[in-house]
Amino acid sequence: MVGHSGFDDYFEVPGGDDFVDITELVVAGARDMEPEEVLLMDGFTLMDAMSAFEIGEPRLDSGMILEEQRRPPFDPLTPLLxxxxxxxxxxxxxxxxxxxxxxxxxxxxxxxxxxxxxxxxxxxxxxxxxxxxxxxxxxxxxxxxxxxxxxxxxxxxxxxxxxxxxxxxxxxxxxxxxxxxxxxxxxxxxxxxxxxxxxxxxxxxxxxxxxxxxxxxxxxxxxxxxxxxxxxxxxxxxxxxxxxxxxxxxxxxxxxxxxxxxxxxxxxxxxxxxxxxxxxxxxxxxxxxxxxxxxxxxxxxxxxxxxxxxEVGKLVTSPSLLKWEAAGSLQFALCRSVAPPYHRSLVQSLFFDRNLVLGAHPTIWLVNNFFQETIGISYESIRHALERSAPQPQLASMQDIIERRISQLMVPHVRSSWYNPPRRRRHLMKEVLQWHMLYNMLLNDVDEHRPPDDATANILRVIPQAAQLWRLSATREVIISGFQQELYAPEEKPIAYWYLACVCDAHLECIEEVLPLIPQDTPAYRELSYQAEHLAALQMISTALVTLTAGYITSPWRRISLNFVRRYKWLFNPDFERLVPAHPIPDLRSFPNALKDLLLDELYSPFASLELARNILLRLAESPHEWLGYWETDRKEYLRKMAEGCDRLKRIAPANLRELPNFDLSSLEWRPEVHPWMPTSNP
Structure with missing residues (x-):
């Protein structure tokens, strides 16, 4: 029937129909093979063959050359102009x-x-x-x-x-x-x-x-x-x-x-x-x-x-945790494209390799800079304070544990800024618990000491807060990165902004407690002073966005509760229960009352909050940040971009909450390429 002329046009076989029957050849070859013996081509294993039947292995078709794919043989010595x-x-x-x-x-x-x-x-x-x-x-x-x-x-x-x-x-x-x-x-x-x-x-x-x-x-x-x-x-x-x-x-x-x-x-x-x-x-x-x-x-x-x-060359000539932290975090805050994998790997290797930091410093350098650049107190001063206030001769093992824990935390933390964005977020989630465990350890250790004078007492008070500051910063980054990676459903956004505002409040309280105890002529004091104003602006923006996005909450409360537990499971780790409370605790039951109180505040104005935050950000952008060196320009660009985001939101924000029912939710649009976590006004 195939040979009938009336069917020739319907049975065009790719490659033509002049095939040779090789059945007898295959049968003859099979006679010489042992039972269960298999012949495989180079680079193609039995597992590959089995997978081909299961998932449709594309390599089975790799030998098929379509007519448009045929190319003349390549002669590498063909003359060229x-x-x-x-x-x-x-x-x-x-x-x-x-x-x-x-x-x-x-x-x-x-x-x-x-x-x-x-x-x-x-x-x-x-x-x-x-x-x-x-x-x-x-x-x-x-x-x-x-x-x-x-x-x-x-x-x-x-x-x-x-x-x-x-x-x-x-x-x-x-x-x-x-x-x-x-x-x-x-x-x-x-x-x-x-x-x-x-x-x-x-x-x-x-x-x-x-x-x-x-x-x-x-x-x-x-x-x-x-x-x-x-x-x-x-x-x-x-x-x-x-x-x-x-x-x-x-x-x-x-x-x-x-x-x-x-x-x-x-x-x-x-x-x-x-x-x-x-x-x-x-x-x-x-x-x-x-x-x-x-x-x-x-x-x-x-x-x-x-x-x-x-930029890598500038990093290796900047032996400062503050600068490395700024260089890493600002690339995400400015929505820049992720660096090529080669350079991300190179930066991580240069920072820490063969038990040396930047190729020259032992791991104790991390501990010294952690305290010096976070709370403005050298590790030597901290050790002396602990020795003077110890009720009995302090065991060196406790100091070794603290030093080891800080080193083990700081190396992957700095490196995480050069992970890909999802992996960085997952790392920071785990890191929040590790920082809180360090805080709990430092707090328990300090409580056992009896300071002989006020200066020593001030040092002891501020030691645990160093870990607290890093924990709150990591928590904030996890929440913000959820917007940047477009993880939040619409009804999750007001809750995320509410918890972000809570974290900013706790962070501000921690800074207000620590700042008076830090020497004013240190980069740590200037950085914390900047962070206090920056977090105040961040808190105002987050609170305003809670009111603007509250209308997204339309699902049953049980559904929202289940989503909340899954989204913030990194904060519901049972290990937190063995430690001192990690404020702010993510308690969704407090959200309805907080939202109700905010919406009933007749004096609250989303427009005024955004305006005040914008003014703070622009003032910070005009101020010097010389302790960041090369990355001062990037920080100022980050502040100006956030101020521009406030300007865009001001165009649509109601002047008071009485106008909120008329607010059009469709006017908000989240575009991470414009800003990582703030919506822009939809024209």
């Missing part, structure tokens, strides 16, 4: 940036086919060419392209080594699968750097025009300097990396202003990119074919990538 080589070098940066953006190597770097043919373009293994085309000499491939490919792979190797330290998470933050392709792990980076230099020397002696030589050399030099940045000893020579990053950015700007035109459709350079290469590589992940972005997008990504090295 200098302009075509420039395009290939540009796309090598595209491949690298896409890997750092989260794609697999088989979707990015390995799609550049020259990386699979390095032995074939090694000039030491090739005979001399007798009739070489002067416009397309083979040396362009064997010297220039080869040097660039070696530089690309070595950069990926050095990045892979940092990324594999488990500071960031494979598959979640980056893709580490190498597909059995070498990243030049056994070749010294200095050798690759010299090969890049030799390629530039050859170009300068070539017959190409000055414009062509400059274009090619600029790209090779950019690769060389990028390689130097990966190799840089940031802890011992941060100034060199700053200089290299500045040079790389200048080269990038020059390349962008003299950008080359893409090759024509019939150019052999286009065959150097094969997005379907993954079907020929051993993969454990499903194959997904993706396109590389336009080159201008790549240059923007590379500019940001190089810029992060400059």
């Amino acid at each position: 200098p302009e075509e080589v420039c395009w290939i070098l540009d796309r090598s940066f595209a491949c690298e940036m896409e890997w750092h953006a989260g794609k697999t190597l088989s979707q990015s770097v390995f799609t550049l086919l020259f990386v699979h043919h390095l032995p074939d373009i090694n000039p030491e293994y090739l005979p001399p060419v007798e009739h070489d085309d002067p416009a397309r000499p083979q040396w362009l491939i064997t010297v220039v392209v080869r040097a660039a490919m070696l530089g690309l792979l070595k950069c990926c190797d050095l990045a892979w080594r940092e990324l594999s330290k488990n500071r960031v998470n494979d598959v979640e933050d980056w893709q580490g699968e190498k597909c059995d392709v070498s990243l030049l792990e056994g070749i010294n980076a200095e050798i690759v750097s010299r090969i890049l230099d030799n390629a530039c020397d050859w170009l300068r002696r070539s017959h190409f025009s000055e414009e062509q030589v400059t274009a090619l050399c600029d790209r090779l030099l950019l690769r060389k300097i990028t390689l130097q940045l990966y190799r840089a000893d940031l802890l011992n020579n941060p100034s060199q990396s700053q200089t290299d990053a500045a040079i790389a950015l200048a080269l990038l700007h020059k390349i962008r202003t003299t950008q080359q035109s893409p090759p024509p459709p019939n150019s052999p350079a286009l065959l150097a990119m094969d997005p379907y290469i993954a079907r020929r590589l051993p993969n454990f992940m499903p194959i997904r074919v993706t396109e590389l972005p336009p080159q201008e997008k790549i240059w923007e990504a590379l500019e940001g990538f190089l810029g992060y090295w400059q």
Whole structure:
């Protein structure tokens, strides 16, 4: 029936119908196999085969090549023009940036086919060419392209080594699968750097025009300097990396202003990119074919990538917990795009590695700076105060426990600012309990002491509050991050703002208790003074938003209660019950009365609250924050953005609560890219 001419048009088989029956061949081969013996292709295990039937493994179809996917065979020695080589070098940066953006190597770097043919373009293994085309000499491939490919792979190797330290998470933050392709792990980076230099020397002696030589050399030099940045000893020579990053950015700007035109459709350079290469590589992940972005997008990504090295250099020259805390938290507060996984891993490694902080300080440095920068009192003074007030000779073991607990808390806390946002939020949730346990420990230890004078008594009073300040700050960040990650349902938002206001109140009370006891000439005093005004503005904004969003609460109270317990389960940990109360306690039963009292306050004005908060924020933005150094500018930008958010809300906020029933809830819109936790007025 299939052979009937009337049915030919309905039975078109992909690839044609000239198949050969191999049934007898398979049967004959099976006779030679033992029972339960299985033949598997390289890189495909029995588990893979079983999974294919369960989940529809995409790799089963990887060998199928559609007509539009057919490509001519790739010859790595096909002659190329200098302009075509420039395009290939540009796309090598595209491949690298896409890997750092989260794609697999088989979707990015390995799609550049020259990386699979390095032995074939090694000039030491090739005979001399007798009739070489002067416009397309083979040396362009064997010297220039080869040097660039070696530089690309070595950069990926050095990045892979940092990324594999488990500071960031494979598959979640980056893709580490190498597909059995070498990243030049056994070749010294200095050798690759010299090969890049030799390629530039050859170009300068070539017959190409000055414009062509400059274009090619600029790209090779950019690769060389990028390689130097990966190799840089940031802890011992941060100034060199700053200089290299500045040079790389200048080269990038020059390349962008003299950008080359893409090759024509019939150019052999286009065959150097094969997005379907993954079907020929051993993969454990499903194959997904993706396109590389336009080159201008790549240059923007590379500019940001190089810029992060400059900020990392500023961080390692800033041995201050306040500065590291500001640098980490402000990137979330300003809604900036998350740094590439490589730099997030690098920052974490630089901060603490091999039991040293910033490569030079023992862990006691963390304890000293924790107290000095939080409450303005040195750890030495605290130890003396504890020794003078101890009722009996104090056991050193208690101090060791406190020191160890602070060190174990501070290292992951600082590092958490360079986690991805969801992981950072989960870490802070767990950290809230750890800070409260430290507070409870310090409180119990201090209560056993009898201070001989007022100065010692003041030091003892303020010691536990250091941990309390960090706990309340972490709690605030968890609540705010819920808005930034768009976790809250509409009816959860007024409750979140209410609890945020409660946390700000408790934080303000803690600061008011501590501030008079802190030396006024310390960065801790200036930071806490700033935080007092900042939290006051934050509390006013949160309270105003409780009134504006109260109309979202329409579900039954039982439903709201269940959601509340799930959302704030990190505060309902049974371990809290063994400790002193962690105020403010998240008691949803107090919310209805608090909301009722607020809505019945005839003197309360959401508009006036937002106006006052705006004025406080603008005044803070005009004040100096010199103790933050480089990140003073970022803090002022954060304050101005929050003031702008108040301005947007003022346009729609009622002047008093009598006008609240007429408030249109649809005028509120949460857009994290505009502000992480404040709504904007919907035009």
